[in-house]
Amino acid sequence: xxxxxxxxxxxxxxxxxxxxxxxxxxxxxxxxxxxxxxxxxxxxxxxxxxxxxxxxxxxxxxxxxxxxxxxxxxxxxxxxxxxxxxxxxxxxxxxxxxxxxxxxxxxxxxxxxxxxxxxxxxxxxxxxxxxxxxxxxxxxxxxxxxxxxxxxxxxxxxxxxxxxxxxxxxxxxxxxxxxxxxxxxxxxxxxxxxxxxxxxxxxxxxxxxxxxxxxxxxxxxxxxxxxxxxxxxxxxxxxxxxxxxxxxxxxxxxxxxxxxxxxxxxxxxxxxxxxxxxxxxxxxxxxxxxxxxxxxxxxxxxxxxxxxxxxxxxxxxx
Numbered sequence: 001x002x003x004x005x006x007x008x009x010x011x012x013x014x015x016x017x018x019x020x021x022x023x024x025x026x027x028x029x030x031x032x033x034x035x036x037x038x039x040x041x042x043x044x045x046x047x048x049x050x051x052x053x054x055x056x057x058x059x060x061x062x063x064x065x066x067x068x069x070x071x072x073x074x075x076x077x078x079x080x081x082x083x084x085x086x087x088x089x090x091x092x093x094x095x096x097x098x099x100x101x102x103x104x105x106x107x108x109x110x111x112x113x114x115x116x117x118x119x120x121x122x123x124x125x126x127x128x129x130x131x132x133x134x135x136x137x138x139x140x141x142x143x144x145x146x147x148x149x150x151x152x153x154x155x156x157x158x159x160x161x162x163x164x165x166x167x168x169x170x171x172x173x174x175x176x177x178x179x180x181x182x183x184x185x186x187x188x189x190x191x192x193x194x195x196x197x198x199x200x201x202x203x204x205x206x207x208x209x210x211x212x213x214x215x216x217x218x219x220x221x222x223x224x225x226x227x228x229x230x231x232x233x234x235x236x237x238x239x240x241x242x243x244x245x246x247x248x249x250x251x252x253x254x255x256x257x258x259x260x261x262x263x264x265x266x267x268x269x270x271x272x273x274x275x276x277x278x279x280x281x282x283x284x285x286x287x288x289x290x291x292x293x294x295x296x297x298x299x300x301x302x303x304x305x306x307x308x309x310x311x312x313x314x315x316x317x318x
Contacts, residue, residue, distance in 0.1 A: 045089050048121075058099075059098055156240075163181070193221065206251035213244075215240040245275070263305065265307050
């Protein structure tokens with residue numbers, strides 16, 4: 001009787017070998033990982049930073065806030081920003097305000113001593129405030145940008161409130177805020193156009209209700225007379241100047257110009273009676289070479305020419 005040859009069962013080694021050869025090549029992670037990673041790069045991130053050591057000290061009152069050294073905290077935040085940036089994520093950096101955070105938690109009935117509450121505050125409140133994009137700049141530079149943006153927004157909000165309270169003209173019924181803003185826009189554009197081609201740095205200063213409102217504007221005028229400027233900076237400058245015009249406050253505008261041949265020139269105007277009036281060369285020199293706080297003289301910068309302001313024609317009065 002013939003004996004049927006039994007089929008040899010595969011050993012564990014043979015099973016492992018068979019499995020190894022049948023596994024798709026090049027796949028070391030679950031399906032969909034690459035697409036999820038690609039989608040993650042399209043999800044923006046918002047990070048709120050405690051830039052001020054006093055604000056940092058206020059947050060140390062929460063047990064869930066585990067940092068105890070501000071410098072160490074900032075280094076860790078910088079590491080987080082670099083890690084997010086390395087993944088191709090767009091990062092917006094805002095300010096974490098402890099007082100605003102406390103009010104937010106009270107209004108929303110949240111426990112302030114939890115990471116989840118801080119996350120929600122960052123997403124819902126800090127993300128809507130002053131913010132700057134992170135593009136790999138050093139943390140010190142980023143904080144300077146952020147604080148400048150916060151000051152600019154606070155100045156704009158204060159000046160806007162001042163304008164909102166001016167009402168309407170008793171004689172003609174025209175909205176004073178709108179008329180003043182249009183007048184300020186006209187004045188600032190004429191200042192830059194009168195300086196001619198080159199790069200311009202304009203500073204507008206107006207004291208309102210014992211508060212010094214200060215706004216800066218960078219602009220460039222080409223050879224054809226076209227003015228190129230940042231709309232956000234122009235908005236704040238116009239609002240500050242308009243607040244001074246609407247309230248009949250004194251103020252001033254200083255324009256520093258770098259001409260196409262590299263020369264540096266400074267001009268100035270004073271705000272009186274709702275319009276900008278040119279300063280003389282001597283007045284510009286004295287204003288630019290005097291310390292605003294102490295009143296002591298400051299040595300003039302080498303290579304800088306002080307020029308009188310250009311007379312500006314106001315817009316037609318309705």
